[in-house]
Amino acid sequence: MSIKPIKPINLNRSQAVIREKRLKSIVGYQGSIKDLAEKSRTGCLKNAGRGFSQATNCNSGCAQGHLSSIVDAAIVNHGPVGCAGDVAGANSVYQWGQHIRGVDNKRNVRIVNTNMSENAVVFGGDKILQDAVRRAFERFNPKAIFVTTSCASGIIGDDIERTLKDAEAEIGIPVVPVFCDGFRSQIWASGFDAAFHALLTRIIKPAEQKRPELVNVINFYASGRKIVTEIFGRLGLVPQFGIPFSTIEQLEKWSEAAATISICGTLGGYLGNGLEQKFGVPYVTALQPHGIAGFDDWLTRLGETVGKQQEVAAYLAEQKELAAPELAEIKRKLQGKRVVVGMGPSFAHNYIRLLEDFGMEVVWGFSWHYDSKHDHGGCPSCTLDLAEKERDIPVSVSDQQNHEIINLLKKVQPDLYVGRHPGQSVWATKLGIPTIMISDEYSAFGYQGTLEFGERIIDALTNNSLAKNLAERIKLPYTNWWYEQDPFTFLNSEKSEVDEHVSVG
Numbered sequence: 001m002s003i004k005p006i007k008p009i010n011l012n013r014s015q016a017v018i019r020e021k022r023l024k025s026i027v028g029y030q031g032s033i034k035d036l037a038e039k040s041r042t043g044c045l046k047n048a049g050r051g052f053s054q055a056t057n058c059n060s061g062c063a064q065g066h067l068s069s070i071v072d073a074a075i076v077n078h079g080p081v082g083c084a085g086d087v088a089g090a091n092s093v094y095q096w097g098q099h100i101r102g103v104d105n106k107r108n109v110r111i112v113n114t115n116m117s118e119n120a121v122v123f124g125g126d127k128i129l130q131d132a133v134r135r136a137f138e139r140f141n142p143k144a145i146f147v148t149t150s151c152a153s154g155i156i157g158d159d160i161e162r163t164l165k166d167a168e169a170e171i172g173i174p175v176v177p178v179f180c181d182g183f184r185s186q187i188w189a190s191g192f193d194a195a196f197h198a199l200l201t202r203i204i205k206p207a208e209q210k211r212p213e214l215v216n217v218i219n220f221y222a223s224g225r226k227i228v229t230e231i232f233g234r235l236g237l238v239p240q241f242g243i244p245f246s247t248i249e250q251l252e253k254w255s256e257a258a259a260t261i262s263i264c265g266t267l268g269g270y271l272g273n274g275l276e277q278k279f280g281v282p283y284v285t286a287l288q289p290h291g292i293a294g295f296d297d298w299l300t301r302l303g304e305t306v307g308k309q310q311e312v313a314a315y316l317a318e319q320k321e322l323a324a325p326e327l328a329e330i331k332r333k334l335q336g337k338r339v340v341v342g343m344g345p346s347f348a349h350n351y352i353r354l355l356e357d358f359g360m361e362v363v364w365g366f367s368w369h370y371d372s373k374h375d376h377g378g379c380p381s382c383t384l385d386l387a388e389k390e391r392d393i394p395v396s397v398s399d400q401q402n403h404e405i406i407n408l409l410k411k412v413q414p415d416l417y418v419g420r421h422p423g424q425s426v427w428a429t430k431l432g433i434p435t436i437m438i439s440d441e442y443s444a445f446g447y448q449g450t451l452e453f454g455e456r457i458i459d460a461l462t463n464n465s466l467a468k469n470l471a472e473r474i475k476l477p478y479t480n481w482w483y484e485q486d487p488f489t490f491l492n493s494e495k496s497e498v499d500e501h502v503s504v505g
Contacts, residue, residue, distance in 0.1 A: 009200075009274050009375060014161060014177060016197035016270065018185040020047075024372035027056075027186050029397035030488045033349075033365070036395060037387035040372045040379040052490040056399045058086075060148055062191030063180035064111070065090040067146045067198070069097065069221070069244035070251070074110040074142040076132045078125060078160070079150025084113040097221045097245055112136045116152050125153055126163045133167040133175055143248035144174040146198060154181030174248075176202045186399065187369045189266050189344070196271035199243065199251060200278060207255040207279065215306070216260040216281065217241050218268035224442030224449075231446065235303065235311045243271075255279035259305045261298070263441050264288060265346035265380065266371070273375040285374065287382055288346055290444040291354030292320075292327070294382075319447040330454035335359035337461065340412065340428075342366035342405060343420035343438065345397075349382040351418060352393060354444055358454060363412050365395040366405060368421075396488065400424050406478065407487035409433060416461060432471030434464040 010017060019025035028048035029036065039045035060083065068075050068090050077084050091109045098106045114132045116125050129147070136145055147164055160177045168175040180194040215237050217228060222241040232239045240257060242250070254260075260275050261284040262268025272283035284305050289298035296316055303312030337360045341352050348367040355362050373379055386393065398404050406427050409417065417435045419425035425437040436456060438444075444453035 009270065009277055011197070011201055011274065011278055013197075014201075015179040016190070016193040018190045019187045019193065019369070019371060020185060022193075023375070025187050025369055026372070026397055027369045027399040028491055029370065029395075030491055031395065033352075033383065033386045033393045033395050035392075036370070037379060037383050040383065043372075045370075045372050049492045050401070050490050051492060052403075054401050054403050056186070056401075057188040058182040059185050059188045059191030059194065060150060060180040060182050061086045061090075062188050063178050063195040064148045064191075065093070066192060066195045066243060067148070067178065068109040068111055069094055070144075070246055070248065072143045072247050074112070074136040074140040074145050076129070076136050076145060076147045077111060077113045077150065078116070078129050078132070078147055078153045078158070079114065080116045080152055081113055083150040083152070084111065087111050087113075093221065100221075100223055101245065110136070110140045110142065112139070116150070121152055121156055124156065125158050129153075129158065129160070129163050130167050133164070134171070137171045137173070142173065144176060144203065145171075146176050146178050146195075148178045149181045151182045154179075154183065174202055188399075189369065192267055193270040195243075196274060200271065200274040203248060203251050204254050204275070204279070205252045207253070209256060210258070211238075211256045212258045212306070213238050214257040215239050215302070216254050216257045216272075216275070218243075218260065218262040218271055219264070220244065220267065220441045223440050224263075224445050227442070227446065227448070231299070231315070234315055235308045237306065237308065255281060257281050259284055259302065261286070261302050263445075264344070265374075265382065266344050267346075269371075269375045276376075283376065285376055285381065287353075287385060288350040289446060290347075290350050291357055291450050292323070292447065293353065293357060293385075294350055295446045295450070323447045323451060326451050327454070330451065330458070331359045333458050334454065334461075336361060337416060337457075338363050338412070338414040339416045339418060340364045340366070340409060340414045341418050342368075342398075342424060343418075344368050345370045345380070346382060347420055347438065348395075349380065349386055351438070351444070352395075353382065353386055354450070354453075355418065356389070356391075356393075358457070360416075360457075362393050363414055364408060365393055366398050367395070368397075368399050370397045402427055403478065403482065404487045404491075406431065406476065407483060407485065410483050411487070416457065427476075429467045430470050430474045430476060432467050434460045434467050436460050 026047035094109045112132050114128045164175045176198045178198045180191045217239045228239050259282045260272045275281040276283045282305050284302050286301040287294040287297040289295040303309045339360050345367040352362045352365045417428035417433045420438045428435045
Protein backbone atom coordinates (compact mmCIF):
# COMPACT_ATOMS: atom_id res chain seq x y z
CA MET A 1 0.00 0.00 0.00
CA SER A 2 1.35 3.45 -0.88
CA ILE A 3 2.14 5.74 2.01
CA LYS A 4 -0.14 8.78 2.18
CA PRO A 5 1.48 12.22 2.03
CA ILE A 6 1.83 13.87 5.41
CA LYS A 7 3.09 17.14 6.70
CA PRO A 8 6.63 16.40 7.85
CA ILE A 9 7.39 16.23 11.55
CA ASN A 10 10.81 17.77 12.02
CA LEU A 11 12.87 14.97 13.51
CA ASN A 12 16.14 16.81 12.90
CA ARG A 13 15.39 19.03 15.88
CA SER A 14 16.21 18.06 19.45
CA GLN A 15 12.79 19.35 20.53
CA ALA A 16 9.29 18.65 19.25
CA VAL A 17 7.50 21.69 17.88
CA ILE A 18 4.68 22.54 20.30
CA ARG A 19 1.06 22.04 19.28
CA GLU A 20 0.21 25.74 19.21
CA LYS A 21 2.66 26.19 16.32
CA ARG A 22 2.44 22.77 14.67
CA LEU A 23 -1.30 22.08 14.85
CA LYS A 24 -2.68 25.57 15.55
CA SER A 25 -4.05 24.23 18.82
CA ILE A 26 -6.11 26.35 21.21
CA VAL A 27 -7.26 26.27 24.84
CA GLY A 28 -10.04 28.87 24.66
CA TYR A 29 -13.20 28.83 22.54
CA GLN A 30 -17.00 28.97 22.85
CA GLY A 31 -19.43 28.25 20.06
CA SER A 32 -20.78 25.19 18.28
CA ILE A 33 -19.36 22.10 16.62
CA LYS A 34 -20.25 23.30 13.13
CA ASP A 35 -18.59 26.68 13.74
CA LEU A 36 -15.52 24.99 15.22
CA ALA A 37 -15.19 22.69 12.20
CA GLU A 38 -15.70 25.52 9.70
CA LYS A 39 -13.11 27.76 11.37
CA SER A 40 -10.69 24.83 11.46
CA ARG A 41 -11.19 24.16 7.73
CA THR A 42 -10.68 27.79 6.76
CA GLY A 43 -7.79 28.48 9.14
CA CYS A 44 -9.79 31.20 10.94
CA LEU A 45 -9.84 29.61 14.41
CA LYS A 46 -8.18 31.78 17.04
CA ASN A 47 -7.33 31.08 20.64
CA ALA A 48 -9.42 33.08 23.11
CA GLY A 49 -7.45 34.17 26.17
CA ARG A 50 -8.84 34.30 29.66
CA GLY A 51 -8.91 37.23 32.06
CA PHE A 52 -8.96 34.66 34.85
CA SER A 53 -7.56 31.14 34.78
CA GLN A 54 -8.15 28.78 37.67
CA ALA A 55 -6.13 25.65 36.97
CA THR A 56 -4.55 23.53 34.32
CA ASN A 57 -1.99 20.75 33.92
CA CYS A 58 1.68 20.81 32.92
CA ASN A 59 2.93 19.12 29.76
CA SER A 60 5.84 17.76 31.80
CA GLY A 61 3.40 15.44 33.56
CA CYS A 62 2.34 13.82 30.28
CA ALA A 63 5.92 13.33 29.14
CA GLN A 64 7.22 12.08 32.46
CA GLY A 65 4.22 9.94 33.31
CA HIS A 66 4.29 8.18 29.95
CA LEU A 67 8.04 7.54 29.82
CA SER A 68 8.22 6.35 33.43
CA SER A 69 6.01 3.40 32.47
CA ILE A 70 8.73 1.90 30.24
CA VAL A 71 9.74 -1.07 32.35
CA ASP A 72 13.53 -0.94 31.99
CA ALA A 73 14.06 2.82 31.70
CA ALA A 74 14.65 5.49 34.32
CA ILE A 75 13.72 9.17 34.46
CA VAL A 76 15.78 12.10 35.71
CA ASN A 77 13.57 15.12 36.30
CA HIS A 78 15.79 18.19 36.11
CA GLY A 79 14.02 20.77 38.25
CA PRO A 80 13.07 21.80 41.78
CA VAL A 81 11.63 19.04 43.92
CA GLY A 82 8.13 20.45 43.50
CA CYS A 83 8.30 19.54 39.81
CA ALA A 84 8.33 15.90 40.87
CA GLY A 85 5.07 16.33 42.80
CA ASP A 86 3.09 14.43 40.19
CA VAL A 87 5.28 11.34 40.59
CA ALA A 88 2.82 10.05 43.20
CA GLY A 89 0.07 10.05 40.59
CA ALA A 90 2.26 8.42 37.95
CA ASN A 91 3.25 5.78 40.48
CA SER A 92 -0.34 4.93 41.42
CA VAL A 93 -1.22 4.44 37.76
CA TYR A 94 1.92 2.35 37.26
CA GLN A 95 0.96 0.18 40.23
CA TRP A 96 -2.52 -0.31 38.74
CA GLY A 97 -0.96 -1.24 35.39
CA GLN A 98 1.16 -3.89 37.09
CA HIS A 99 -1.90 -5.19 38.92
CA ILE A 100 -3.99 -5.72 35.77
CA ARG A 101 -1.04 -7.55 34.23
CA GLY A 102 -0.71 -9.89 37.20
CA VAL A 103 2.82 -8.76 38.09
CA ASP A 104 3.88 -10.44 41.34
CA ASN A 105 6.90 -8.37 42.30
CA LYS A 106 5.47 -4.88 41.92
CA ARG A 107 7.78 -1.90 42.05
CA ASN A 108 7.58 1.87 41.96
CA VAL A 109 8.36 4.10 39.00
CA ARG A 110 12.07 4.89 38.62
CA ILE A 111 12.34 8.66 38.83
CA VAL A 112 15.15 10.80 40.25
CA ASN A 113 14.76 14.54 40.79
CA THR A 114 17.78 16.87 40.70
CA ASN A 115 16.28 19.08 43.45
CA MET A 116 17.36 22.35 41.88
CA SER A 117 17.97 24.99 44.52
CA GLU A 118 18.58 28.74 44.37
CA ASN A 119 22.28 27.99 44.01
CA ALA A 120 21.66 25.85 40.90
CA VAL A 121 19.35 28.48 39.44
CA VAL A 122 22.01 31.18 39.85
CA PHE A 123 25.14 29.22 38.93
CA GLY A 124 23.69 26.52 36.66
CA GLY A 125 22.49 22.96 37.19
CA ASP A 126 24.78 21.02 34.87
CA LYS A 127 26.76 19.41 37.68
CA ILE A 128 23.74 18.23 39.67
CA LEU A 129 22.17 16.91 36.47
CA GLN A 130 25.21 14.80 35.62
CA ASP A 131 25.31 13.53 39.20
CA ALA A 132 21.60 12.59 39.06
CA VAL A 133 22.15 10.63 35.83
CA ARG A 134 24.94 8.66 37.52
CA ARG A 135 22.73 7.96 40.53
CA ALA A 136 19.86 6.79 38.35
CA PHE A 137 22.20 4.47 36.46
CA GLU A 138 23.73 3.03 39.64
CA ARG A 139 20.41 2.65 41.42
CA PHE A 140 18.23 1.19 38.65
CA ASN A 141 20.62 -0.24 36.03
CA PRO A 142 18.29 0.89 33.24
CA LYS A 143 18.59 0.31 29.49
CA ALA A 144 17.99 4.03 28.86
CA ILE A 145 17.59 7.22 30.87
CA PHE A 146 15.20 9.99 29.87
CA VAL A 147 15.87 13.47 31.26
CA THR A 148 12.74 15.61 31.51
CA THR A 149 13.23 19.37 31.72
CA SER A 150 11.38 21.89 33.87
CA CYS A 151 10.58 25.59 33.81
CA ALA A 152 13.56 26.28 36.06
CA SER A 153 16.11 24.46 33.89
CA GLY A 154 14.62 26.04 30.78
CA ILE A 155 14.68 29.59 32.14
CA ILE A 156 18.33 29.50 33.21
CA GLY A 157 19.36 27.91 29.90
CA ASP A 158 21.23 24.85 31.16
CA ASP A 159 23.10 23.17 28.30
CA ILE A 160 21.14 19.93 28.68
CA GLU A 161 22.28 18.34 25.44
CA ARG A 162 26.01 18.79 26.06
CA THR A 163 25.71 17.53 29.64
CA LEU A 164 23.80 14.43 28.54
CA LYS A 165 26.24 13.64 25.74
CA ASP A 166 29.02 13.60 28.33
CA ALA A 167 26.93 11.43 30.66
CA GLU A 168 26.05 9.02 27.85
CA ALA A 169 29.71 8.60 26.94
CA GLU A 170 30.45 7.83 30.59
CA ILE A 171 27.76 5.24 31.35
CA GLY A 172 27.29 3.70 27.89
CA ILE A 173 23.50 3.73 27.51
CA PRO A 174 21.19 6.23 25.78
CA VAL A 175 20.66 9.34 27.90
CA VAL A 176 17.89 11.20 26.10
CA PRO A 177 16.70 14.78 26.65
CA VAL A 178 12.93 15.35 26.74
CA PHE A 179 12.15 19.05 26.41
CA CYS A 180 8.86 19.49 28.25
CA ASP A 181 9.37 22.70 30.27
CA GLY A 182 5.94 23.68 31.55
CA PHE A 183 5.98 27.16 30.04
CA ARG A 184 6.79 25.91 26.51
CA SER A 185 3.15 25.06 25.80
CA GLN A 186 -0.28 25.76 27.27
CA ILE A 187 -1.35 22.34 26.05
CA TRP A 188 -0.29 19.46 28.23
CA ALA A 189 -0.62 17.00 25.35
CA SER A 190 2.53 18.63 23.97
CA GLY A 191 4.22 16.51 26.63
CA PHE A 192 3.19 13.34 24.79
CA ASP A 193 4.79 14.75 21.65
CA ALA A 194 8.00 15.53 23.57
CA ALA A 195 8.15 11.94 24.84
CA PHE A 196 7.50 10.44 21.41
CA HIS A 197 10.01 12.79 19.79
CA ALA A 198 12.64 11.36 22.14
CA LEU A 199 11.69 7.81 21.13
CA LEU A 200 11.62 8.56 17.40
CA THR A 201 14.98 10.31 17.38
CA ARG A 202 16.96 8.22 19.87
CA ILE A 203 15.34 4.84 20.63
CA ILE A 204 13.42 3.37 17.67
CA LYS A 205 15.77 1.82 15.10
CA PRO A 206 15.38 1.00 11.40
CA ALA A 207 13.75 -2.39 10.86
CA GLU A 208 16.03 -5.38 10.36
CA GLN A 209 13.00 -7.32 9.14
CA LYS A 210 9.36 -6.46 8.49
CA ARG A 211 6.56 -8.40 10.18
CA PRO A 212 3.35 -8.22 8.10
CA GLU A 213 1.21 -9.55 10.95
CA LEU A 214 2.38 -7.02 13.56
CA VAL A 215 0.37 -3.88 14.40
CA ASN A 216 1.58 -1.18 16.79
CA VAL A 217 -1.25 -0.13 19.12
CA ILE A 218 -0.61 3.23 20.81
CA ASN A 219 -2.54 3.50 24.05
CA PHE A 220 -2.29 4.62 27.64
CA TYR A 221 -2.25 1.55 29.89
CA ALA A 222 -3.76 -1.11 27.62
CA SER A 223 -6.41 -2.54 29.91
CA GLY A 224 -8.11 -3.91 26.79
CA ARG A 225 -5.21 -6.11 25.72
CA LYS A 226 -7.25 -9.31 25.86
CA ILE A 227 -10.14 -8.16 23.66
CA VAL A 228 -7.84 -6.41 21.15
CA THR A 229 -5.70 -9.56 20.92
CA GLU A 230 -8.82 -11.67 20.31
CA ILE A 231 -10.15 -9.36 17.60
CA PHE A 232 -6.80 -9.02 15.86
CA GLY A 233 -6.35 -12.79 16.08
CA ARG A 234 -9.56 -13.21 14.06
CA LEU A 235 -7.91 -11.08 11.39
CA GLY A 236 -4.56 -12.88 11.45
CA LEU A 237 -2.86 -9.93 13.18
CA VAL A 238 -0.80 -9.54 16.35
CA PRO A 239 -1.02 -6.33 18.41
CA GLN A 240 2.07 -4.72 19.96
CA PHE A 241 0.92 -2.42 22.77
CA GLY A 242 2.85 0.62 23.89
CA ILE A 243 4.48 2.57 25.10
CA PRO A 244 3.47 1.85 28.70
CA PHE A 245 4.92 -1.45 29.92
CA SER A 246 7.13 -1.87 26.88
CA THR A 247 10.85 -2.56 27.16
CA ILE A 248 13.49 -0.50 25.39
CA GLU A 249 14.25 -3.49 23.16
CA GLN A 250 10.59 -3.77 22.14
CA LEU A 251 10.40 -0.06 21.38
CA GLU A 252 13.52 -0.27 19.25
CA LYS A 253 11.61 -2.66 16.94
CA TRP A 254 8.42 -0.64 16.46
CA SER A 255 9.64 0.06 12.92
CA GLU A 256 9.10 -3.64 12.04
CA ALA A 257 5.29 -3.43 12.18
CA ALA A 258 2.93 -3.46 9.21
CA ALA A 259 0.92 -0.54 10.57
CA THR A 260 0.33 1.67 13.59
CA ILE A 261 -3.07 2.48 15.09
CA SER A 262 -4.05 4.45 18.18
CA ILE A 263 -6.77 4.30 20.82
CA CYS A 264 -6.68 8.13 21.03
CA GLY A 265 -6.06 10.63 18.25
CA THR A 266 -4.61 13.20 20.62
CA LEU A 267 -2.16 10.70 22.08
CA GLY A 268 -1.06 8.82 18.98
CA GLY A 269 -0.76 11.37 16.19
CA TYR A 270 2.86 12.38 16.70
CA LEU A 271 4.29 8.89 17.15
CA GLY A 272 2.09 7.34 14.46
CA ASN A 273 2.92 9.94 11.84
CA GLY A 274 6.57 9.98 12.90
CA LEU A 275 6.82 6.21 12.40
CA GLU A 276 5.29 6.56 8.95
CA GLN A 277 7.52 9.44 7.97
CA LYS A 278 10.82 8.05 9.25
CA PHE A 279 10.37 4.29 8.97
CA GLY A 280 7.59 3.78 6.42
CA VAL A 281 5.12 2.22 8.89
CA PRO A 282 1.62 3.35 7.76
CA TYR A 283 -0.38 5.21 10.40
CA VAL A 284 -4.08 4.31 10.36
CA THR A 285 -6.13 7.51 10.58
CA ALA A 286 -9.68 6.84 11.71
CA LEU A 287 -12.31 7.70 14.27
CA GLN A 288 -11.57 6.38 17.75
CA PRO A 289 -12.99 2.90 18.39
CA HIS A 290 -15.54 4.09 20.96
CA GLY A 291 -19.11 3.31 20.00
CA ILE A 292 -20.33 1.31 17.03
CA ALA A 293 -19.65 3.86 14.28
CA GLY A 294 -16.21 4.67 15.67
CA PHE A 295 -15.18 1.04 16.03
CA ASP A 296 -16.43 0.17 12.55
CA ASP A 297 -14.36 2.98 11.04
CA TRP A 298 -11.28 2.15 13.16
CA LEU A 299 -11.23 -1.54 12.26
CA THR A 300 -12.24 -1.04 8.63
CA ARG A 301 -9.41 1.41 7.99
CA LEU A 302 -6.96 -0.95 9.68
CA GLY A 303 -8.17 -3.75 7.41
CA GLU A 304 -7.70 -1.56 4.34
CA THR A 305 -4.16 -0.69 5.43
CA VAL A 306 -2.99 -4.27 6.02
CA GLY A 307 -5.07 -6.04 3.35
CA LYS A 308 -7.64 -7.64 5.66
CA GLN A 309 -10.82 -6.05 4.25
CA GLN A 310 -12.80 -9.28 3.90
CA GLU A 311 -11.93 -10.54 7.38
CA VAL A 312 -12.92 -7.19 8.92
CA ALA A 313 -16.22 -7.05 7.03
CA ALA A 314 -17.15 -10.55 8.17
CA TYR A 315 -16.28 -9.81 11.80
CA LEU A 316 -18.25 -6.54 11.89
CA ALA A 317 -21.32 -8.12 10.27
CA GLU A 318 -21.30 -10.85 12.90
CA GLN A 319 -20.94 -8.38 15.79
CA LYS A 320 -23.65 -6.08 14.43
CA GLU A 321 -26.17 -8.91 14.36
CA LEU A 322 -25.29 -10.11 17.86
CA ALA A 323 -25.46 -6.64 19.41
CA ALA A 324 -28.62 -5.36 17.70
CA PRO A 325 -31.29 -6.45 20.26
CA GLU A 326 -29.44 -5.19 23.35
CA LEU A 327 -28.38 -1.99 21.61
CA ALA A 328 -32.00 -1.22 20.70
CA GLU A 329 -33.06 -1.69 24.33
CA ILE A 330 -30.29 0.61 25.59
CA LYS A 331 -31.34 3.30 23.12
CA ARG A 332 -34.97 2.98 24.25
CA LYS A 333 -33.98 3.57 27.90
CA LEU A 334 -31.61 6.47 27.18
CA GLN A 335 -33.67 8.29 24.56
CA GLY A 336 -33.83 12.02 25.28
CA LYS A 337 -31.60 12.00 28.36
CA ARG A 338 -29.55 15.20 28.57
CA VAL A 339 -25.78 14.95 29.03
CA VAL A 340 -22.71 17.20 29.26
CA VAL A 341 -19.29 15.87 28.18
CA GLY A 342 -15.88 17.05 29.42
CA MET A 343 -12.73 15.29 28.12
CA GLY A 344 -9.60 15.69 26.05
CA PRO A 345 -10.42 16.73 22.47
CA SER A 346 -10.38 13.34 20.74
CA PHE A 347 -12.26 11.63 23.54
CA ALA A 348 -14.76 14.49 23.91
CA HIS A 349 -15.81 14.62 20.27
CA ASN A 350 -15.82 10.84 19.86
CA TYR A 351 -17.90 10.31 23.01
CA ILE A 352 -20.33 13.05 21.95
CA ARG A 353 -20.97 10.99 18.81
CA LEU A 354 -21.41 7.82 20.88
CA LEU A 355 -23.86 9.43 23.32
CA GLU A 356 -25.88 10.97 20.48
CA ASP A 357 -26.00 7.54 18.82
CA PHE A 358 -27.53 6.23 22.06
CA GLY A 359 -30.37 8.71 21.52
CA MET A 360 -29.16 11.04 24.27
CA GLU A 361 -29.02 14.82 23.82
CA VAL A 362 -25.56 16.27 24.38
CA VAL A 363 -26.41 19.77 25.63
CA TRP A 364 -22.76 20.85 25.89
CA GLY A 365 -19.32 19.47 25.12
CA PHE A 366 -16.12 20.67 26.78
CA SER A 367 -12.70 19.69 25.46
CA TRP A 368 -9.51 20.46 27.37
CA HIS A 369 -7.83 21.75 24.21
CA TYR A 370 -8.46 21.50 20.50
CA ASP A 371 -6.08 20.74 17.63
CA SER A 372 -7.19 22.55 14.47
CA LYS A 373 -5.48 19.96 12.29
CA HIS A 374 -3.70 16.61 12.31
CA ASP A 375 0.01 15.98 11.81
CA HIS A 376 -0.98 14.07 8.68
CA GLY A 377 -3.03 17.02 7.41
CA GLY A 378 -6.71 17.93 7.54
CA CYS A 379 -9.04 18.76 10.41
CA PRO A 380 -9.77 16.23 13.18
CA SER A 381 -12.01 13.54 11.72
CA CYS A 382 -14.11 13.22 14.89
CA THR A 383 -14.94 16.94 14.74
CA LEU A 384 -15.80 16.85 11.04
CA ASP A 385 -17.98 13.78 11.61
CA LEU A 386 -20.01 15.60 14.28
CA ALA A 387 -20.27 18.75 12.17
CA GLU A 388 -21.93 16.76 9.38
CA LYS A 389 -24.80 15.76 11.67
CA GLU A 390 -28.08 17.65 11.47
CA ARG A 391 -27.99 19.01 15.04
CA ASP A 392 -25.43 21.70 15.85
CA ILE A 393 -24.04 20.84 19.31
CA PRO A 394 -22.80 23.68 21.56
CA VAL A 395 -19.15 23.16 22.52
CA SER A 396 -16.30 25.00 24.17
CA VAL A 397 -12.59 24.57 24.73
CA SER A 398 -11.65 24.94 28.37
CA ASP A 399 -8.39 23.58 29.76
CA GLN A 400 -10.06 22.15 32.86
CA GLN A 401 -11.32 25.53 34.07
CA ASN A 402 -13.62 24.25 36.81
CA HIS A 403 -15.28 27.63 37.35
CA GLU A 404 -16.61 27.57 33.76
CA ILE A 405 -17.73 23.95 33.92
CA ILE A 406 -19.46 24.20 37.30
CA ASN A 407 -21.25 27.40 36.31
CA LEU A 408 -22.57 25.83 33.12
CA LEU A 409 -23.61 22.60 34.83
CA LYS A 410 -25.49 24.66 37.42
CA LYS A 411 -27.39 26.40 34.61
CA VAL A 412 -28.23 23.52 32.28
CA GLN A 413 -28.78 20.80 34.95
CA PRO A 414 -28.17 17.77 32.72
CA ASP A 415 -29.27 14.26 33.62
CA LEU A 416 -25.67 13.04 33.38
CA TYR A 417 -22.09 14.28 33.20
CA VAL A 418 -19.44 12.19 31.42
CA GLY A 419 -15.84 13.24 32.16
CA ARG A 420 -12.32 11.91 31.81
CA HIS A 421 -10.28 13.47 34.64
CA PRO A 422 -11.11 12.67 38.29
CA GLY A 423 -10.03 16.05 39.68
CA GLN A 424 -12.64 17.68 37.50
CA SER A 425 -15.41 15.08 37.33
CA VAL A 426 -15.97 15.06 41.08
CA TRP A 427 -17.41 18.59 40.95
CA ALA A 428 -20.36 17.45 38.85
CA THR A 429 -21.16 14.80 41.45
CA LYS A 430 -21.02 17.46 44.18
CA LEU A 431 -23.63 19.41 42.22
CA GLY A 432 -25.96 16.40 42.48
CA ILE A 433 -25.47 15.31 38.87
CA PRO A 434 -24.86 11.59 38.25
CA THR A 435 -21.34 11.31 36.83
CA ILE A 436 -19.37 8.74 34.86
CA MET A 437 -15.60 9.20 34.91
CA ILE A 438 -13.83 7.50 31.97
CA SER A 439 -10.50 6.52 33.50
CA ASP A 440 -10.08 3.48 31.25
CA GLU A 441 -9.35 4.30 27.60
CA TYR A 442 -11.03 1.01 26.61
CA SER A 443 -14.43 1.97 28.02
CA ALA A 444 -16.97 1.73 25.20
CA PHE A 445 -14.43 -0.04 22.97
CA GLY A 446 -16.02 -2.12 20.22
CA TYR A 447 -19.47 -3.70 20.25
CA GLN A 448 -19.34 -5.41 23.64
CA GLY A 449 -17.71 -2.40 25.27
CA THR A 450 -20.37 -0.10 23.83
CA LEU A 451 -23.15 -2.27 25.25
CA GLU A 452 -21.44 -2.38 28.65
CA PHE A 453 -21.03 1.39 28.61
CA GLY A 454 -24.71 1.84 27.81
CA GLU A 455 -25.64 -0.34 30.79
CA ARG A 456 -23.24 1.69 32.93
CA ILE A 457 -25.07 4.88 31.98
CA ILE A 458 -28.42 3.31 32.83
CA ASP A 459 -27.06 2.25 36.23
CA ALA A 460 -25.70 5.75 36.92
CA LEU A 461 -29.04 7.36 36.08
CA THR A 462 -30.98 4.82 38.14
CA ASN A 463 -28.74 4.76 41.23
CA ASN A 464 -27.94 8.42 41.83
CA SER A 465 -28.17 8.56 45.63
CA LEU A 466 -24.44 9.37 46.02
CA ALA A 467 -24.74 12.53 43.94
CA LYS A 468 -27.91 13.59 45.76
CA ASN A 469 -26.40 13.03 49.20
CA LEU A 470 -23.21 14.90 48.33
CA ALA A 471 -25.15 17.85 46.95
CA GLU A 472 -27.17 18.10 50.16
CA ARG A 473 -24.08 18.08 52.40
CA ILE A 474 -21.32 19.90 50.50
CA LYS A 475 -20.91 23.62 50.06
CA LEU A 476 -19.18 24.54 46.80
CA PRO A 477 -16.44 27.22 46.83
CA TYR A 478 -18.30 29.63 44.55
CA THR A 479 -20.65 32.46 45.54
CA ASN A 480 -24.08 33.11 44.08
CA TRP A 481 -22.56 36.06 42.21
CA TRP A 482 -20.56 33.69 40.05
CA TYR A 483 -23.53 31.46 39.28
CA GLU A 484 -25.42 34.54 38.03
CA GLN A 485 -22.68 35.28 35.47
CA ASP A 486 -22.29 33.82 32.01
CA PRO A 487 -19.97 30.78 32.40
CA PHE A 488 -17.54 32.29 29.88
CA THR A 489 -17.39 35.77 31.37
CA PHE A 490 -13.60 35.62 31.58
CA LEU A 491 -13.13 34.21 28.08
CA ASN A 492 -11.98 37.07 25.89
CA SER A 493 -13.93 36.38 22.72
CA GLU A 494 -17.19 37.26 21.03
CA LYS A 495 -19.77 34.89 22.41
CA SER A 496 -23.47 34.33 22.86
CA GLU A 497 -25.17 33.73 26.13
CA VAL A 498 -25.49 30.08 27.15
CA ASP A 499 -29.26 30.30 27.05
CA GLU A 500 -29.13 30.90 23.29
CA HIS A 501 -27.51 27.48 22.78
CA VAL A 502 -29.26 25.28 25.33
CA SER A 503 -32.45 25.25 27.29
CA VAL A 504 -32.06 25.60 31.04
CA GLY A 505 -33.26 22.42 32.71
